[in-house]
Amino acid sequence: MIKLLFCMSVAIIVFASCNSCSEKRGENTLRIIHAGSLTVPVKEIAEAFKAVNPGVNILTEAWGSKAGARRISDLGYPCDVYISADYRVIDIFLIPGHASWNIPFAGNEMSVVYTPSSRYADVINAGNWHRILLKDDVVYGRSDPDSDPCGVRAVLTAKLAGMLYGDTSLPEELLSRHRNMIRPKETDLIALLEKGALDYIFLYRSVAEQHGLEYVILPDSLNLRDPGLNEWYASAETLVTGTSPGETLTETGEAMVYGITIPTPAENRELALSFVEFFLEEDGGQAVMEKNGQNSIVPYVTETYDKLPERLKRFALPAK
Secondary structure, eight states, rough: OOHHHHHHHHHHHHHHHHHHHHHHHTEEEEEEEEEEGGGGHHHHHHHHHHHSSSSOEEEEEEEEEEHHHHHHHHTTTSSSEEEEEEESIIIITTTTOOEEEEEEEEEOOEEEOOOOTTTOOOOOOTTTHHHHHSSSTTTTTEEEETTTTHHHHHHHHHHHHHHHHHHHHHHHHHHTGGGGGGSSSSSGGGGHHHSSSOSSEEHHHHHHHHHEEEEEEOOOHHSSSGGGGGHHHHTTTTEEEEESSTTTEEEEEOOEEEEEEEOOOOOOOHHHHHHHHHHTTTTHHHHHHHHTTOOBSSSSEETTTGGGGGGGGGGEEEEO
């Protein structure tokens, strides 16, 4: 009996000690959910942040931005920093119930990506890409619009192409092909492309450059890069899954703008604030973004300016 009590006492002490260590580790652990297209720059930024903040542990997860937001809103998944490939995902899926502010920070552009082994790689260009994708012996992929902004943007690019080229049947022809090659996020398609299972994929130019892939530079009227063309981009729209079961939303075309926030339930808010500050610094995270092919737009207008923590207001502009 004495031996049993002794063993139980030791177990309790060990458990308490481990729990204390766990809590201590938790204080220095930052959990980040980010868009798949940000995998390379987020990793680099995280390493740079840890270099000036010794002892910090950073856990990152890459998701299609909508799927990542739903982990927070629907599943209550722990997250200290959320970074989306589309700032509107934060506005729609997280504000106001799960976040209170949103800082836009970078742009990007759509491209048609391939390898030297892709069929017709030697002839595809900005003028014939859509005809190449429609060839019977070509297989191409895209990401899921209900999970990933890149998937939405692929649909919008196809619809804009139909209007630009005066071919009303083109969007449906493009979007009805190879639906079995739709994946949850755009970076899921890269391995299929590199293995030759796909000839082409719709992908962000920055990701293509990071992976050393070939790509077609699409006209600005199709690549969703230029905010000055937002009126034209808005002429294309598509229905996607909403925030509740059975609900749908209409998404309209808009120039690509990424966004970052700290979810309301964040466990390590001070550490998260320090990371976001570092992430948005011109010579910090934004230098890494630029190096990885994404143009920084900091400071940019946000409708949530009044909700921003004071130390982050210098990275944004109030809406007029």
